[in-house]
């Protein structure tokens with residue numbers, strides 16, 4: 001099954017047709033994902049974030065460890081136990097209150113530019129999401145829902161060792177939705193679970209039992225993944241939290257994939273920690 005055939009592509013600048021709405025409803029039940037046209041995020045802006053982030057991830061570990069929001073290789077855990085073989089720099093900001101952190105200035109500047117552009121997309125996206133899900137629940141507009149950490153992830157297969165298959169093991173995010181932008185195009189190892197292929201409910205068992213489909217990064221598109229908070233809010237008959245994982249390039253049939261991988265995730269309505 002091809003991602004582009006089962007994950008509808010939504011253009012937020014247009015009024016949604018009833019057929020787009022029904023295919024988005026189906027995709028949110030089966031995968032917890034849809035795609036959104038967003039060249040304003042994927043072109044220059046995110047490339048500049050990735051370029052600055054790459055420079056940051058290459059500085060000595062002693063410097064990175066002193067930077068607010070940095071998590072080192074294997075220090076973040078999935079479900080409190082499985083280490084994730086990635087490094088992350090997380091930029092935390094609530095929509096109303098601006099707290100700048102001590103990121104390197106080039107990275108901070110490019111992240112802020114991207115957030116500024118994302119801010120223009122936020123209302124159209126959530127309006128569309130409410131239409132698709134026929135929801136009267138506020139999905140944004142309260143301080144707890146408007147908290148939006150942004151993480152830039154860096155994966156390096158040279159550090160993975162031969163026994164580890166995944167850059168990121170199967171998990172769901174705890175957000176309302178996560179906007180995911182990737183640095184390279186085409187197959188970059190991202191896979192999502194087809195939730196109709198399992199009756200399991202937790203991400204670990206889903207990871208072990210479900211079929212997964214590969215989701216290539218397409219030019220000018222981002223993906224929007226439902227998080228567990230959205231599933232809780234609206235019920236799992238309407239929307240399922242997306243269970244996703246990232247296969248390492250050495251484990252992917254397409255050997256052209258670079259050994260380094262960068263991605264950027266905006267966790268909308270994630271709970272404040």
Ligand SMILES: O=C(O)CCC(=O)C(=O)O
Pocket residue numbers: 151153168173180182190244246262263264265
């Ligand atoms: O790197 C990716 O494509 C996925 C990242 C992810 O799942 C996360 O940061 O929660």
Ligand SMILES: [Fe+2]
Pocket residue numbers: 171172173244
């Ligand atoms: Fe995730």
